[in-house]
Amino acid sequence: MSKLHLVFGGRVSDPRTLDFVTPEALDVVxxxxxxxxxxxxxxAAAQKSVDxxxxxxxxxxxxxxxEPDA
Incomplete structure (x- = not known):
């Protein structure tokens, strides 16, 4: 199996967490x-929202x- 990676992002309630405010509006890169x-x-995606x-x-x-056991 390929080593697949998903990149996504969105607005979080606290920058120290991954608690996304609107999960239905995530930006799937x-x-x-x-x-x-x-x-x-x-x-590239993070750089666009650096500010x-x-x-x-x-x-x-x-x-x-x-495949958690692989």
Missing amino acids: GIFPDYKLAEEAWR DAEMRYVVVHLHRLL
Whole structure:
């Protein structure tokens, strides 16, 4: 299985947490086949909102969720 990574972000209630205010309005950047591409996409998305402390983007390791024992 590929090591898939999801990049998404949105407005959080507290910049120190991942408590998204409106989960239905998350900005899904995409799913990427490796961490390097996911990190590049994450950096590009995060850079667009660098002046907004309540916007947060994350990389989720989908492969770890799909095959936790691997």
